[in-house]
Amino acid sequence: xxxxxxxxxxxxxxxxxxxxxxxxxxxxxxxxxxxxxxxxxxxxxxxxxxxxxxxxxxxxxxxxxxxxxxxxxxxxxxxxxxxxxxxxxxxxxxxxxxxxxxxxxxxxxxxxxxxxxxxxxxxx
Numbered sequence: 154x155x156x157x158x159x160x161x162x163x164x165x166x167x168x169x170x171x172x173x174x175x176x177x178x179x180x181x182x183x184x185x186x187x188x189x190x191x192x193x194x195x196x197x198x199x200x201x202x203x204x205x206x207x208x209x210x211x212x213x214x215x216x217x218x219x220x221x222x223x224x225x226x227x228x229x230x231x232x233x234x235x236x237x238x239x240x241x242x243x244x245x246x247x248x249x250x251x252x253x254x255x256x257x258x259x260x261x262x263x264x265x266x267x268x269x270x271x272x273x274x275x276x277x
Contacts, residue, residue, distance in 0.1 A: 156177065159174070159271040161173040162246075165273075173236065175187070183202035183207075183227040186203060188202065189234045190248045201234070202214065202216055218275055220239075223235075235249065244273060246273075247272075248267055248268050249268040
């Protein structure tokens, strides 16, 4: 089992950057595929990005491709989401998630563990 703690959210102007972090407990962090999801007010949670166990394979939603970068540091039990060129439509609560599946997934039901979420607000 793994526990996840999301941090790094905040208020930023359009065009700015933020880096989210997700710290995981447990000694088996490197065996999990990690993902980031987000949920805007009044909308369903949506997939943002995922990274495989080694960090060498990543996948992004079209809406963030080229602006966001997911990475992980297994020695630190941490996964990151670097967000650049932020837009007001990126405003949401961002959640990290972990799955024991070896393949990334865009489906939230396939992720077994979730962080508590961190609010990102982008002003225009």
